[in-house]
Structures are given as C-alpha cells and as structure tokens.
Amino acid sequence: MGRGPCCDKDGVKKGPWTPEEDQLLVQYIQKHGLGCWRSLPKNAGLLRCGKSCRLRWTNYLRPDIKRGPFSPAEEATIVHLHGMLGNKWAYMASQLPGRTDNEIKNFWNTHLKKRLTSIGPKLQINQSSSSSEPINIKCESPSTRHMVQWESARVEAEARLSMQSLLLKSKSTAKSHPDIFLQLWKSEVGEAFRIIEEKDGKTSESIVSDEPLSIKNEPVLLDDTVSPMPSKTTTVIDTTQEQEEDTCKPNEDVMTVSDSIGSNEFADSTDTALKLLLDFPGGNDMEFIGEESEFFQLP
DNA sequence: AAATCCACCAACCGCTATAAT
DNA sequence: CATTATAGCGGTTGGTGGATT
Numbered sequence: 001m002g003r004g005p006c007c008d009k010d011g012v013k014k015g016p017w018t019p020e021e022d023q024l025l026v027q028y029i030q031k032h033g034l035g036c037w038r039s040l041p042k043n044a045g046l047l048r049c050g051k052s053c054r055l056r057w058t059n060y061l062r063p064d065i066k067r068g069p070f071s072p073a074e075e076a077t078i079v080h081l082h083g084m085l086g087n088k089w090a091y092m093a094s095q096l097p098g099r100t101d102n103e104i105k106n107f108w109n110t111h112l113k114k115r116l117t118s119i120g121p122k123l124q125i126n127q128s129s130s131s132s133e134p135i136n137i138k139c140e141s142p143s144t145r146h147m148v149q150w151e152s153a154r155v156e157a158e159a160r161l162s163m164q165s166l167l168l169k170s171k172s173t174a175k176s177h178p179d180i181f182l183q184l185w186k187s188e189v190g191e192a193f194r195i196i197e198e199k200d201g202k203t204s205e206s207i208v209s210d211e212p213l214s215i216k217n218e219p220v221l222l223d224d225t226v227s228p229m230p231s232k233t234t235t236v237i238d239t240t241q242e243q244e245e246d247t248c249k250p251n252e253d254v255m256t257v258s259d260s261i262g263s264n265e266f267a268d269s270t271d272t273a274l275k276l277l278l279d280f281p282g283g284n285d286m287e288f289i290g291e292e293s294e295f296f297q298l299p
Numbered sequence: 300a301a302a303t304c305c306a307c308c309a310a311c312c313g314c315t316a317t318a319a320t
Numbered sequence: 321c322a323t324t325a326t327a328g329c330g331g332t333t334g335g336t337g338g339a340t341t
Contacts, residue, residue, distance in 0.1 A: 016309070016335080038326070054327075055310065090329060101329075106308055109331095114306095 013047040017056055021046060025053055026061055059100045066098025070107055078104055079112060 013021075028044035034057075037050035046053060059065075070078070074096055081092045089101035089108075096104065 014311075036326085050326085051312095052310075058328095059309075087330065102309075105330075110307055 012049050012052075014052070017060075021048065022056070022061055025056060029057065029061075055102075059102045064098055065100065070099075074099065075107075075112070078108060082108060082112070 024044050024046055025040075028040065032043075037054045040046075040050055040053050041048045044053075048056075077095060078092055081088070081095060085091060087105075087108075089105045092104050093099050093101040
C-alpha cells in the first residue's frame with residue numbers, strides 16, 4: 001500500500017518559519033478554523049505542505065501552548081509516566097496541558113535521559129537482559145532514583161508482557177488488552193507491589209478496577225495550588241531513604257508531584273494506580289525484584 | 300579574537316492507524 | 321475488499337547560540 005507524499009515536493013518551502021508565515025497560518029485558522037491540512041497551505045497562501053503547517057500550529061502557534069521551563073511537578077510527571085509507558089510522548093502531552101509531545105520529547109532527550117544515564121550507567125536499556133542483578137543506585141534525589149528504578153521495572157515488565165502476549169497470541173485464547181495501565185497493574189510490577197503492600201500490613205485491597213481504562217483519559221490537572229492528598233506514603237519512602245543514605249537529601253520540589261495532583265484523581269483508578277506505583281514503599285524501592293526474582297526471569 | 304565543542308529545540312522524515320472512497 | 325488520503329506519532333536531523341579552549 002504505502003503512503004504517498006503528503007504534498008508536492010516541488011515549490012514547497014522547508015526550514016524555519018518566518019513571522020509572516022506564522023501570521024498567515026494563524027489568521028487563516030482564526031478565520032476558517034481547523035480543517036483539511038492538505039488544502040490549508042494553498043488556501044492560506046503558504047508555500048508549505050499541510051503537514052508542516054499542522055506541526056507548526058500544534059507545536060508552536062496554538063494559543064494554549066505553555067512556554068517556559070518545565071516545573072518540578074511537570075518534570076516528575078514526565079519521569080513517572082515515562083517509567084510506566086516509555087516513549088509515549090503524545091500521551092504525556094495529554095497529561096500536561098499546554099505542553100506538546102515534541103517539547104516533552106526534547107526535554108526528555110536533553111535533560112532527563114542524560115540524568116538517567118549519568119547516574120545509572122549499569123542501567124543499559126537492554127531488552128534481552130533478564131539479569132536480576134540489583135541496580136546500583138548511588139545517592140541521588142528520590143525522583144531520579146525513582147526514574148532509574150521505574151525504567152528498570154518498565155523494561156522488565158515490557159519484556160515479560162511482550163512474551164506473554166506472544167504466548168497468548170499463539171494460543172489464540174485472548175484478546176490483547178487495550179489498557180496499558182491495567183496491563184501494568186496486572187503485570188509483575190503491580191503484583192509485586194501488592195505483595196509488598198500486604199507485607200507492610202497496609203490495606204491491600206485493590207482500588208484499581210478490572211474495568212478497561214482508557215488511555216485517552218481525562219488529563220491530570222497539575223494544579224500546584226491544590227494539595228488535597230497528604231503525601232503519606234511519600235514520607236515513608238523519604239524516611240527510609242534518609243536512613244539508608246544520610247547524605248542524600250530528598251528533592252522536595254520534585255517529590256511534590258503526588259501533592260500536586262488534583263483532588264478528584266482518586267476517583268480515577270488510572271491515576272490511583274499511578275500514585276500507588278509512584279509511592280512504592282520500602283527502603284530499596286525495587287528490592288522486590290531481588291526477592292521475587294522469578295517474576296522477572298524470562299521463560 | 301577565532302575556532303571548536305556542545306546543548307537545545309524547531310522542524311522534518313518515515314511509519315502506522317484510521318477514515319473515506 | 322482494495323485502495324487512497326489524512327492525521328498523528330516517534331525518531332532523527334540540522335541550525336543556532338552560548339561556552340570553552
């Protein structure tokens with residue numbers, strides 16, 4: 001089948017947009033609204049392909065674009081979502097109002113990924129690795145450690161899920177579940193989490209329903225002015241980490257993500273799962289990998 | 300002051316999914 | 321059902337400006 005060129009390559013301008021082009025595009029959209037991108041450049045008098053116009057609008061000219069550096073809460077959200085979902089930039093963008101997938105992707109690649117690799121050189125993202133060696137995480141901020149740990153957990157779970165998926169497909173007994181959060185919750189990470197919760201004597205009742213959860217859920221509203229949730233479990237983590245590593249000071253700003261989540265999030269089981277997983281208890285957040293190492297060994 | 304390096308980010312490319320015909 | 325068109329996504333590239341040598 002294949003996909004034809006989105007536009008006639010001849011006579012189509014490329015490269016940075018000029019203010020005049022921006023103005024033409026904005027004026028056209030203000031007047032006619034969003035419609036067919038293919039015909040837009042011609043109608044608007046732009047020598048650009050429709051795709052380029054769409055990108056320019058969604059990544060730069062859209063009125064609701066938020067500019068400026070990422071807040072600690074936004075940063076933490078990206079870190080955690082990446083830990084759970086991987087490179088799902090568009091979904092992360094949907095959770096961060098005013099931010100674009102491109103912006104988040106750039107931010108990850110230029111800042112967060114760098115931080116990850118600098119502190120976790122042992123954490124080479126090696127899909128084929130089934131090693132259960134403990135990850136050597138030296139003193140870093142809790143959020144950074146979480147990042148490393150979650151990346152590790154995600155890779156392991158991903159490998160296992162894909163293996164399970166293959167097995168299921170070969171038997172033709174199950175449909176692939178559409179919801180990644182539910183998959184994650186039902187995977188080894190979620191299972192191990194529930195085990196630890198029980199060990200700690202906490203209520204282990206699952207607040208995550210088995211109902212499919214849409215990945216296109218309502219955005220998490222990161223309103224720093226609202227802090228309805230006491231970060232109880234976060235405190236537990238910080239305390240144990242302080243005992244473990246005296247020189248490591250928790251980064252208050254970054255760790256406030258659970259505080260900054262809106263008040264009605266717990267009505268949303270997706271975010272509940274996220275919060276529970278973020279606030280994974282225990283001194284070594286990922287010690288369950290070692291304890292339950294059989295969970296993480298590929299068949 | 301010039302050359303080089305590096306970080307950042309806007310924009311492009313190629314692909315997939317889906318709707319339309 | 322097959323084909324085509326379009327939107328959207330993620331990976332990558334290239335230009336620019338600041339820092340360093």
